[in-house]
Amino acid sequence: MNRDIRHAEARALQGHRAGFASRVVADLVDLGVAWLLGLSALVAAGVVGYLLTGPPLALPVLPNWLDATAGGAIAVGYLTFSWSATGRSVGKQVAGLRVVDRRGQRLSLRRSFARAVLYVLFPIGLLWILASRRNASLQDLVVGTAVVYDWAYQPAGEAHPPGDAPSPRPAGSS
Amino acid sequence: MLVPLPSELADLRARDGRVDMPRLLAAAALGLAVEAQRRSLDTAAAVAGRFGWPLRALARPAVAVARGSVAVARHHLDLDLWAARGLAEQRRGLEAAVRAVRALIAALVAAVLDEVDLDEVVARVDLDQVVAHVDLDRIVDRINPNQIAARIDLDGIVDRVDIDAIAQRIDLDAIVQRIDLDAVVARVDIDAILARVDLPGLTVQVIDEVDLGEIIRESSSTMASETVDALRVQGMRVDGLVSRIVDRILQREGQRQTGPLDEAPPP
Numbered sequence: 068m069n070r071d072i073r074h075a076e077a078r079a080l081q082g083h084r085a086g087f088a089s090r091v092v093a094d095l096v097d098l099g100v101a102w103l104l105g106l107s108a109l110v111a112a113g114v115v116g117y118l119l120t121g122p123p124l125a126l127p128v129l130p131n132w133l134d135a136t137a138g139g140a141i142a143v144g145y146l147t148f149s150w151s152a153t154g155r156s157v158g159k160q161v162a163g164l165r166v167v168d169r170r171g172q173r174l175s176l177r178r179s180f181a182r183a184v185l186y187v188l189f190p191i192g193l194l195w196i197l198a199s200r201r202n203a204s205l206q207d208l209v210v211g212t213a214v215v216y217d218w219a220y221q222p223a224g225e226a227h228p229p230g231d232a233p234s235p236r237p238a239g240s241s
Numbered sequence: 242m243l244v245p246l247p248s249e250l251a252d253l254r255a256r257d258g259r260v261d262m263p264r265l266l267a268a269a270a271l272g273l274a275v276e277a278q279r280r281s282l283d284t285a286a287a288v289a290g291r292f293g294w295p296l297r298a299l300a301r302p303a304v305a306v307a308r309g310s311v312a313v314a315r316h317h318l319d320l321d322l323w324a325a326r327g328l329a330e331q332r333r334g335l336e337a338a339v340r341a342v343r344a345l346i347a348a349l350v351a352a353v354l355d356e357v358d359l360d361e362v363v364a365r366v367d368l369d370q371v372v373a374h375v376d377l378d379r380i381v382d383r384i385n386p387n388q389i390a391a392r393i394d395l396d397g398i399v400d401r402v403d404i405d406a407i408a409q410r411i412d413l414d415a416i417v418q419r420i421d422l423d424a425v426v427a428r429v430d431i432d433a434i435l436a437r438v439d440l441p442g443l444t445v446q447v448i449d450e451v452d453l454g455e456i457i458r459e460s461s462s463t464m465a466s467e468t469v470d471a472l473r474v475q476g477m478r479v480d481g482l483v484s485r486i487v488d489r490i491l492q493r494e495g496q497r498q499t500g501p502l503d504e505a506p507p508p
Contacts, residue, residue, distance in 0.1 A: 074474050084499040086480020089473070163473035171502045197487045200497050202480075213502060218473060 072218055077163075082171075084202040085214045087193075089162045094186075094193065096158030101142040108141065139187045146183035151176045155217075165217035174212060182210045 072078045109126045117124040129137065149156035154165040154173050166182070168174055174182070185192065185206040192205030199208075207213060484497055 072470075074470060077470070077474050077477060080477055082501045084502075086477070086499070087483045088479035089476035092476055161469065161472070162476050163469070167502070169502065197483065198491070200493075202484070202497065202499050215502065216473075216477065218470070 077216070077218065080216045081218065082215050085162075085164050085216050086202050087196040089164060089216075090193065090196060090204075090214055093156070093158035093162035093164050094190075096161050097146065097156045098142075098158075100157045101138070101145055104145055105138050105141050108137070142187050143180070143183040146186065147176065147180045150174050150182065151179035159214070163216055163218040164214050166212055166214050169211050169213060171213075171215075178210055178212065182206050182212055185209060 072081070109129075113124060113126045116127060146156055149159075150166045151174050154167055159165060166174060166179075168178065189205070195205045195208070196202050201213075203213065484499075488497070
């Protein structure tokens with residue numbers, strides 16, 4: 068299921084490695100999503116605690132170490148499953164990006180997990196995109212992945228083959 | 242021999258009862274003459290029967306003499322005058338006879354009509370029987386409609402008809418008011434009409450013509466996707482801008498190798 072890309076400029080860049088700004092935007096969105104997921108977990112925990120122990124209804128206050136660990140775990144789980152499933156998390160969907168391996172294929176679960184852990188532990192590695200000639204973050208270099216522009220709505224696991232346009236585009240469409 | 246009626250003798254008497262003597266004498270002379278003529282003829286016939294041929298032989302010279310004497314008499318006695326008078330008398334008698342006969346016929350017819358009851362006559366006529374005798378088929382066979390039609394000048398008739406005048410005299414409103422549209426509509430079997438329409442087929446045809454899925458996709462996603470697309474394009478432009486700034490700061494030469502992944506080194 069493909070959608071025509073009206074912007075010629077964007078059409079030409081499909082499949083190219085994405086730059087710093089797009090990826091930061093995508094990651095900020097993903098951070099927000101992860102934060103919402105954590106908040107949802109807390110609310111769920113609070114409701115369960117209310118049901119079990121009675122009033123008052125309040126969000127559980129976690130110790131800092133548990134808070135950070137639980138937050139990181141939620142972020143890692145969210146990113147791992149979204150990247151391995153479709154190559155795009157919510158943030159990358161918004162920015163029109165897709166995470167692929169060096170051959171342009173969908174990431175394996177293990178590679179996705181490693182990449183997610185590295186991003187959660189060392190997000191500053193993203194800055195390497197500015198310096199990299201291939202727009203690669205440190206995590207990309209370590210895990211062997213790339214983030215490309217891909218606006219196409221493709222089923223999970225059907226990353227476009229190397230060199231091909233990410234989606235068939237009818238000639239003359241604008 | 243004719244027998245005179247009493248009424249005829251009575252006519253000879255005038256109203257005052259006296260006898261019209263001249264008429265009586267004339268009638269008597271006529272009657273005598275007629276009787277004498279009859280008897281003389283009978284006698285002559287009898288004599289001729291018995292002494293035919295010798296008489297005829299003797300008569301020839303007598304006839305010749307008689308002819309001569311007649312011519313003499315005609316000359317001296319002015320017989321022509323008498324004959325003219327006789328002929329006039331004859332004509333008068335003939336006219337009187339014709340008048341009498343006409344009067345008689347009129348009287349007879351009147352009497353007959355008085356006696357005849359026309360209603361009764363008509364009642365005795367069996368019209369069914371009369372009609373049964375008429376062979377209508379034969380009559381119809383003899384009628385040639387084409388001939389009749391050929392004789393009719395339709396153009397002439399149509400030319401004489403003023404359709405505008407007729408149309409002006411027609412009150413359409415009144416006609417329309419008299420039409421019961423409800424009744425007309427009530428007689429229309431819409432179910433039967435619909436039954437003849439292949440609605441499912443038509444629907445499929447229409448859906449085939451209209452790419453409904455495409456329309457729904459377009460309408461539902463166009464607005465959102467245009468916003469997202471604009472954001473993504475802005476991201477791309479900022480990406481390029483940031484890369485160029487960084488490359489300038491780092492004093493790099495050439496473009497970044499951000500092309501498709503086949504340019505990347507194999508793992």
